[in-house]
Amino acid sequence: MEIWFSELHTPDVKLSIRVDKHIHSEESEFQRIDVFDSPEFGRFLTLDGYMMLTEKDEFIYHEMITHVAMASKPDVKKVLVIGAGDGGTLRELTRYPGIWHIDVAEIDERVVSVCKEYLEQTACGFYDNRVHMHFTDGLKYVRGKENFYDLIIVDSTDPFGPGEGLFTVEFYGNCENALADGGILINQHESPYYENDARACTRAHKRIKSVFENAFVYQAHIPTYPSGHWLFGFAGKGNITPFDFDKKAWESLGIKTRYYNTDIHTGAFALPTYVRELLET
């Protein structure tokens, strides 16, 4: 017997993962939620058929969406995470004792429940008492905040689906308003490789740059995402940049990581020429 999960990365390219068991499937108010077990990637979560995370490679995404900002701005106290239904970003954030408060705006409560039941590896992040869950539209949540957060992480799905409002000028503008001076916005920035993703990527960057003066892009290698080459955005309100950071200070925290390190931090901002050109168009 062979069962394969397949995701089309373009109409002409797909990634298939052999499935051992289909653990869970449901249709929530917002999307279809599935959990599978696989021999190669362990347990994995998909939303509307799109890969969200696998047990085997989620550490890359979650470390890179969190530690680059935290090393650049060690005094982060108040964090807003938008999306984050699997808890992985929270798991990484809660390793910093200096953070006081984490708000989470996740639109789909069912994703959180499913992850708590089947994906302990990331859902452990939900149980820290600094974490405050708000089940609401991220765009709506951030609209009500002003000059408050030191860090906003947009851990969203793709720009075609429930997360599409999180790739808009109005969202970035309201995030800028919600950040305190010197605050950072990190967003997952899609892949530069396939044409459709690349267009989304260019558009997101252009929109962020229309709102934030300091907007940078960095990359990571995530095997189960389309093309495996993934980008993140780093936007600063005020003078903050990711380049001039205190390596020793971060290392002295003793946070053990598997992908992130202070050399990767610097190197991740060195982009291939075609990506640079894409972002400049």
Next chain:
Amino acid sequence: MNRQDNTPLAAALKRYREARIVPFDVPGHKHGKGNPELTAFLGQMVMDVDVNSMKPLDNLIHPVSVIKEAEELAAEAFGAKYCFFCVGGTTSAVQSMILSAVKTGEEIIMPRNVHRSAINSLILSGAKPVYVNPGVDDELGIPLGMDFSDIEAAINSHPTAKAVLVNNPTYYGICSDLRAIVKLAHERGMLVLADEAHGTQFYFNENLPVSAMEAGADMAAVSLHKSGGSLTQSSLLLAGENVNAGYLNAVINLTQTTSASYLLMSSLDISRRRLALFGKGISDTIIKTADYARDEIKKIGGYRAFTSKLKKKAGVYDFDSTKLSVNTLDIGLAGIEVYDKLRDEYDIQIEFGDIANFLCYISDGDRSRDIERLISALADIKRRHGKPERVRTLLKSEYIAPEAAMTPQSAFYAETTTLPIAETAGRISGEFVMCYPPGIPILAPGERITKEIIDYISYAKEKGSSLTGTQDMEVRLINVVA
């Protein structure tokens, strides 16, 4: 089974497709095979049902089978005696309604802020307009409805008028007292015609203003394609029992195409079914969405969304709460500036913007995430572009009762000459001069230009109103009757 569950015209098209008829008739694209590029663009389904009239599909000019049944079902759904499918937009429905009601030299009472299609139909028919001042809210810069006492005065002073035309509602959602107007007009032997281009939902929800047919009006032009879900350019003309349906059909056929589109007609059929079966739920959803948006916009501050509180004003008998109209003066931006920013910077297209307001069209096709985008964009625009220090006062609008020297028809066809506006006192205008805000014509073809009007035009320009209508884009020159 509920009769309204049927879609006779759409079902006939489906049967036609399944019968795999070999076409040796028009259209020449032959189910798309003769134009693969167009088929690739629009899709095979569209091409399959873009067909010509034939026995099994009936004929809009003289309907006897499936189109007739579809029109009868629509009449029933809208509480009308008769219904005619129109494929030339609501413009054609309004024109047919007016052409059938008033002939050359006869009078029709109408608000000054009627849609252009109504005045154009006077050019076609040769009828004389009797205008009623719609009243203007100077704070919001919008025209209101007609006050009943003004209608009464017009009816008393023009007792031989044949018809009264009413906007139900206006673009901004404002309604006049239609029941009272119908009662008085009928007592005096006049027909009541309603322009319901923006009133489809009134037929399906008792919490909305009264519909024309419910109020007893004789004819109504309903843009099913605006808020009823059908394809652009498809519309309904409804008629009550006082109307001679055969004559009305003959009038419609004067200007309507002999090759009516089955795409448009089937969209009317399918949309009518949906409204008849689910209209209450659909309009409840729209009201809820619009109410939510109004509350959230209020929280942003600065913007003022119109609410049913408008009803306290004279000239506002009722307010259509499905309309999301917002005044922008307090954030120091013109409505049109917000409109442009939403499109250019936020990829959000709204219905329109004028100097003081903008309007978003809400339907049950709006997803909550789209509403959140709209509201967040408005918050962002206020924060990033608002100029609260810029205090803007709108013009104090003044209603100058027009003096009709000729009918619109004779002025339109007269020899004209072009003069600078300042030199035209005493002449007869051959053109329109529209002023936004408040969206009321200052001059229409056939009207005498006075010193007062010339002064008002220069005042309106000075106050930043947008003037349109003349062939001269700058509105410095105007065509007058030679």
